[in-house]
Amino acid sequence: MTAKIRLCVDHPLGTGQSVPLTEAQAHYLFGVMRLGAEGQVLLFNGRDGEWRARIAQAGKRGGLAECEEQTAPQRMPPDLWLVFAPVKKARTDFIVEKAVELGAARILPVQTDFTNSERIRQDRLQAHALEAAEQCGATHVPVVEDLAQLDKLLARWDEGRRILWADESRAGAAATLAGAAPGPWAILVGPEGGFSPSERARLSGLSHVTPISLGPRILRADTAACAALTLWQAALGDWT
Numbered sequence: 243m244t245a246k247i248r249l250c251v252d253h254p255l256g257t258g259q260s261v262p263l264t265e266a267q268a269h270y271l272f273g274v275m276r277l278g279a280e281g282q283v284l285l286f287n288g289r290d291g292e293w294r295a296r297i298a299q300a301g302k303r304g305g306l307a308e309c310e311e312q313t314a315p316q317r318m319p320p321d322l323w324l325v326f327a328p329v330k331k332a333r334t335d336f337i338v339e340k341a342v343e344l345g346a347a348r349i350l351p352v353q354t355d356f357t358n359s360e361r362i363r364q365d366r367l368q369a370h371a372l373e374a375a376e377q378c379g380a381t382h383v384p385v386v387e388d389l390a391q392l393d394k395l396l397a398r399w400d401e402g403r404r405i406l407w408a409d410e411s412r413a414g415a416a417a418t419l420a421g422a423a424p425g426p427w428a429i430l431v432g433p434e435g436g437f438s439p440s441e442r443a444r445l446s447g448l449s450h451v452t453p454i455s456l457g458p459r460i461l462r463a464d465t466a467a468c469a470a471l472t473l474w475q476a477a478l479g480d481w482t
């Protein structure tokens with residue numbers, strides 16, 4: 243039988259390794275998915291690749307899985323971060339989910355001058371990232387950082403990491419990354435209200451920031467995040 247259910251665990255994985263399952267994982271596997279003892283799951287932990295495991299114990303409050311065979315090596319995404327201004331809850335959830343699927347290595351919500359939300363539930367967004375990794379076959383779960391202020395983030399930024407600034411004022415210009423150097427990058431996407439004049443002045447003056455158009459139309463922030471990640475991955479990432 244092919245194991246299809248994937249679970250991210252916080253435990254080392256290797257041949258014969260026993261992996262304890264949490265109450266939430268037991269509820270999902272045995273209650274929701276109706277898996278029982280001897281059933282199979284795929285496990286990953288962000289370090290040891292993906293392993294097929296057999297359920298050795300199935301209980302209401304927990305369980306035990308035993309690793310049998312490695313089914314995929316550990317794969318890290320390219321060194322690409324997504325820096326984005328949170329929008330409404332459902333769209334912010336969407337951005338995090340799609341960032342994981344599209345191969346962002348780290349996710350950094352930022353408060354900009356025109357950001358509507360002053361708070362995010364970092365733990366909830368991290369759980370979304372984990373679930374997205376389980377669904378899409380990734381073996382790495384990007385860290386979702388807590389909300390930071392854009393100006394403070396820029397002040398402590400390591401200039402070795404270039405910033406691809408999705409700049410709505412360039413809508414209509416050619417959307418291209420031709421000639422861009424590989425290496426660590428971050429994509430920056432603004433909120434519904436776009437970037438303020440002072441943010442634009444600051445970003446325009448930074449030599450490690452590359453402004454980019456995402457085509458002739460103004461995209462919603464969640465669409466813009468997906469488009470920018472796609473553009474970067476196709477030009478410099480692991481889609482090439």
Ligand code: SAM
Nearest residue numbers: 408409410413431432435436455456460461466
């Ligand atoms: N209120 C802004 C306006 O009317 O110009 C639009 C903001 S847009 C909804 C949200 C974010 O998506 C922008 O800050 C930018 O980062 C990105 N974005 C949307 N369309 C874009 C485009 N065509 N080119 C570059 N970035 C874009």
